Amino acid sequence: MGVLGAGAIAGCATLALGGLLAAWPGRLGVGVIVQAAGMLVLGVVGIAVLTGDQALGAPFRSSIGPAFGLDQLSGFFVAVLGVTAVPTLLFARDYLPGSAGERGVGALTAGFLLSLVGVLAARDVTTFLAFWELMTLLPAAAILVAKRDASVRGAVYAYLAITHLGGAGVWIALLVLQHHGAIGDPSALAAAGTGAQTLVAIAALIGFGTKAGFIPLHSWLPRAHPVAPAHLSALMSGMMIKVAIYGLIRVEFEWLGATPRWLGIALLLIGLVSAVGGVLWALVQHDLKRLLAYHSIENVGIIALGLGASLLFADAGAYQWAAIAFAAALLHVANHAIFKTLLFLGAGAFERAVGSLDLDHLGGLLRRMPWTGGAFLVGSMAIAGLPPLNGFASEWLTLQSLLHAAFYRPVAVALVAGAALAGLAATAALALLCFVKVVGLALFGAPRRSQCAHANDPALGMRAGMALLAALCVLLGLVPGLILPTLARLAPGGAGAGLSRQPGLLVPGTGAYPALAIAIALAVLTAGLMRLRGSRRAAPAPAWACGQALVPELGWTSAAFTKPLRLVLEGVLRPHRVLEVVRSGGMVQKITYSGHVPSLVDTLLYEPTIRAGLRAAAVARRLQTGNVRTYAAYLLGLVLVGLVCARTGIFG
């Protein structure tokens, strides 16, 4: 089984050992570092499998007995998991001690990571489903260990309820595949006919889509992710939803046999709605972690756009672009995992330092916390899709994929691709608006609260974790072309994508995005212009506010900055506003204003569903009288109905 197999087992064992150590009194820090070592080994194994030619362990099989293995696609996701989990655990090393339920959370973190690896390495349906459920349950347990108030319990309940209801789709899809012997064998389901294919495709879309956070199945995500401890939020938003994307790719791209065209269009539409909707509701959030959670929905939407474009290219026979679009989606998986982990860790550091995550209570933190603030700024620019960082590289590739997908007939497909292209461009601009607001409120300007004026950078481990991730954002942004051919190879039939391995993205049919050259040009030009500007004889002056002093009450808030957009999109966002004016004797004494933007999906979809469910339960409750005679009557009735059915031959 070779070095890699031994390495994988050793990595898992180290991870488990780290979990046990973390649970031991007084060994929390050591335990978390041991976990990090385990994840480092697993990440290296993942990279080796990804870049190598050999799969590790067992291949996929349609039998019940447990089997483990890693092929290149699994290797990619394990590598991304390793790359994001190691800095996260370094962060947790200094973040966890002193927090509520520290040992329990530390041990459950290892369990959660093991379950993620387990899903990625499972090679049969029972193992996959077992780890899939663990992956859902363990973070819920960790959240409840760390925080116990009623609102958190409510959020965890919503998380478990929605992911389990939607997750039934995963069970249906995988068990149907198992039934037809189609796990790891694309020809088997094709032989079973289009009925089974359609069933599996839709069930997997709903099942994995719920866990990935596609709108309208996303409602659990902005509830559950913000309440978790920072490092768990990072892992949930960074990796857990990506594992759902992994499952989606396995079923829809590999085991379905022939992928129908409607699936590509469906993915484009789902991606469009998720991307635009996710960023729109992110924009109107005040709580930083909730805002980041909504951005995860946006980014899985962007990934879905890449995947949908890939299916449409394959349908049109453009296999090179099918591979490029697929690689764009995978690159965005890696990029989003990195910058979203970074942003959640940064939010955790801010919360520790300031005691609040309300955007209107932060401010001026770049000066007080240069490490955290600097890393957070890099992550924000990356997620806003700005060159030359990594977010732009994958968004550029996805934009190119959608643009090229609009070249092909039928016209309806071209129009959907064009709409998705415009939607993605708008999404990028909305993300820019959102993160200008976030960095402006949190990092720049004057502190809005006294706690911000006295905030300090956190301990070394937390700083190192964030700095590592920020460096990765820059690195992947500068040389995305080095891994693009490796990712394109993972696409079904993508071996012949014919991409050369260069630092920049020199994709045929485009004008090329030489990221490194652009970064150097921007740096050199900016430095040159600063030199040209010479030493500044700047006169300090107060900012102009029509002659008034710029007092904190005049400062702009999160709501003020997004006001133009809220006004324009009033019909979609439907904001609630309450304005109370207290007058006495004709004089205005006090004005209070409060406003919020409800989640449209919650009010239009979930609340009616919940109300109908409760009403049905109330009706059903009438059957439960608690009277023994009533139950005896029910039994008698049941027997009678059974006899009648048997007599009339319904049972056959």
Place this chain on the structure above:
Amino acid sequence: MSALAAILQLLGVALAPLLPGSIQALKARLQGRRGPSPWQPYRMLRRLWGKSAVDPEGTGVVYRLAPPLVAACLLAALVIVPIAGHAGNFGLGHDALVLVGLLALARFALAAAAWDTGSGFALMGAARDLMIAVFGEALLVLALLVAALPAHSTDLRAMSAAASGGAIWSGPAHWCGAIAFALVILVETGRQPIDNPDTHLELTMIHEGPLLEYAGRDLAFIQWAAAARHWVLLLLGAELFLPHGSAFGAGIGLLVLGVVGLCAALAVIETAEAKMRILRVPALLGFGCVIALAGAGLWVGGVGA
């Protein structure tokens, strides 16, 4: 040829301020005023270069870094945009969507600087600018899609070459793209009816807002960048959506004609059209998006081609 094209591209650094200058001069004539000469922006840049900067209290590195970064983005954009379909090899590629990213980076830098000052006027302008950019960017990529369809590429040189000649105007698709790109020019250069470059009134200003605190060489960089935006957009408009030939020499002649024509058109629009309500702008841009999408659909469907 590519050396000559490279020289012409770099000449844009010096020539760019002439575009807003001549628009203002022509506009004044159309309005019956004598107005400033087309060289006025150069005089202003010279004057600003000799003045000292102002650092509002509490601002930091973001505020100081923004003007050079904005100018650097536009400099990079200048060498990405080809001249009459030809370009020197600066190693930055010639991709249309990279251009979109560079313009977004410039927008980010100015908006971040606005937050650093904390000034209400700056933030008001930045918020409006970013709101309009949401719709403007969607429109921009759709217009680029229409221009990319004949070339099957987003390489600006290939797009320019594929749009040359008269045959492309026989179908409706390219006309749709031209209408959409006309709106793009209005948005991205910040001219009436979407923004008014002459005003500093808080009720109406968009692009002028974030510059209010700047002075001296900082302001000179930003003003030059605004002129370079005109250069980039008008050049693209003339190369992609106005009739032109594929030969380099004649192409340059037609390009100059095209850019002059676009400047004149902007001056006429500014004279004839009042500024519209900011909240109405998205509807106008959405209308442009529909037209561009229809153009793409018509091209793919092969209508009239």
